[in-house]
Amino acid sequence: MLSRRRFLVSAAATAPAFALHAQEKAAAPPAPAVCDAPKLPEAILALTDRRKDIVPITGFERDQRTDLARELMKQYKLDAVLITTGPSLRYYTGTNWGQSERLFAYVIPQAAAPFIICPFFERDRLAEVLLNFPERESTITYLWQENEDPFIILRRALAEANVTAGTLGIEEMVPFGMANMIAKAAPALTIASATPVTAGQRSLKSPAEIALLRLANQITFDVYKAVYLSCGPGDTNHKVEALIAEAYKRCGVRGEASCNVGVATATPHGSSKEQLIHEHEMVVLDDGCTVEGYTSDITRSFVYGTPTDDQRMVFEIVHNAQSAALAAARPGVEMRAIDAAARAVIDKSPYGSGYSHFQHRLGHGIGLAMHEWPYLVGGNAQKLMPGMFFSNEPGIYLPNQFGIRLEDDMLITENGAELMTWQSPSLLDPFAIPAKGTQPAPPPAETKPEDKPADKPADASAPASPETTKPADTPKP
Missing domain, CATH: 3.90.230.10 (Creatinase/methionine aminopeptidase superfamily)
Incomplete structure (x- = not known):
């Protein structure tokens, strides 16, 4: 297996991808409500709402992350990367999605548009979060009903992305039970770790x-x-x-x-x-x-x-x-x-x-x-x-x-x-x-x-x- 050290040395060559243009600043939301605020000590009451200082990650930066992921997939000979839930899903899509026994997966093929495998009854929720996804106009969604096998649907979706053989990278937070079912449903694919792409990419902060x-x-x-x-x-x-x-x-x-x-x-x-x-x-x-x-x-x-x-x-x-x-x-x-x-x-x-x-x-x-x-x-x-x-x-x-x-x-x-x-x-x-x-x-005078x-x-x-x-x-x- 290729080492993380080799990944990060190679990732250094892609550093210009992190030279991002100015971030967009969100409007400050209303001040937070605090229970029993008058009973709080003075030092805590003196704290102020800091949400006005938050500059969210832009869609442009998420597009760059997906582009870099594809370049790294070529380097590590991964035909696609599959993510279920957790920090990597948020890194690429800006979305939090709770892990359950039902398969929800975001897949980035090396040479095709991303796609999503999602329970049918979650379609409205998915429609909301898709607004923040990179390449959302071209992202394909595959919905599955409770009486269907989502892993068979995943195999078909991979085939439509021309991933019928080769190597599928599995992100480290994917539960073993799901990774095992993916391997059984798509025996022609080699299952490998996507850590050199996902964890390695996340380790270099923009x-x-x-x-x-x-x-x-x-x-x-x-x-x-x-x-x-x-x-x-x-x-x-x-x-x-x-x-x-x-x-x-x-x-x-x-x-x-x-x-x-x-x-x-x-x-x-x-x-x-x-x-x-x-x-x-x-x-x-x-x-x-x-x-x-x-x-x-x-x-x-x-x-x-x-x-x-x-x-x-x-x-x-x-x-x-x-x-x-x-x-x-x-x-x-x-x-x-x-x-x-x-x-x-x-x-x-x-x-x-x-x-x-x-x-x-x-x-x-x-x-x-x-x-x-x-x-x-x-x-x-x-x-x-x-x-x-x-x-x-x-x-x-x-x-x-x-x-x-x-x-x-x-x-x-x-x-x-x-x-x-x-x-x-x-x-x-x-x-x-x-x-x-x-x-x-008194605080010291500010000195550059x-x-x-x-x-x-x-x-x-x-x-x-x-x-x-x-x-x-x-x-x-």
Whole structure:
């Protein structure tokens, strides 16, 4: 099977396809309704509807995605690609369609018009979503009744697209049961993975996608900060989670978070049990929101009250590990090397080595799925390319004590890597603002990076802009 690394190197040659013309801006919808708004804390009420800032993906860009998919099919000798539901369907068509036992499929032949296999009773719904499909004027729809075999209809549709033999690429989210039925219904076809086309293509973000991802990160950062200022000892993790959900509504998007406290932070995904926040105990927030389907994924670890010496030491190590990974990330570097850069910092600490306390990979791709290809993990020799988007999330977990994870999302650029949000300066300053209960300092004057003297470092007394954050610029606890 052709490797993902070979795909992405080849995809680089097609990069001009991502040089898109200006995106169209949608009219701002009405302000969101929020339940019990007067009862919400001031910091959450201060959040504003961000939907006016959303610039959706255009039909022109979706047409380019389909064109590029066909070019990649030629390269990988796929005669057609079949997608059922999930992020890839949204990537190519802009449509969300729930997975069920009934076959709904979108098929892109290499040398023919796309077609759809759809249950007959869903025809009205399909007519609505087809308005956003690329090549919608030429897309063919095949409807099937409940007493018909949709897989036989699929075989006939493929034949009408001149795909009677050769290779059919199956997208990774297609359920095995459906893939198995397709293979039985069309034995003359070779079934292969479409991942080099679909997941590989999605891993290189266009300027429009990057803008949506950046906005999702900004919203999550603001929501977390508002809830941090609104909560404290005596509150439960469930209250924190509920306030985060309401805060996202204030911003006009959907989002959620998991909050874990104390010993529950000692495992990466914590516990669903109710937990009470106490002073001096670790609190960890994780997850994000979606903006036009594009997701954020941010984690903050902090303490209300004075941290212990052990908590401070672990935070410092994790912070340095995240900075080391950020500094190592640049085009052409193998993905395993970024994981190794963060892991080397932790391995040299009292909490190394291997996966003993840093129990998971450093990061994952982010886009229309919160976790998607590719991955920053040991053993992955695939190379970084400009336009890739990852989480950068080292952590240390001490059983029956506490855990600390710092997660920010980063974009691979021509010159290195760019964080979408401020790194967390300390356990008492998780959002680049003074600890809760102190008077916030005024925000620094906005300074363009090009205005700073090249031989003078940025002012370390104020947080750097999210667009220019680098390890040396971020204050240490």
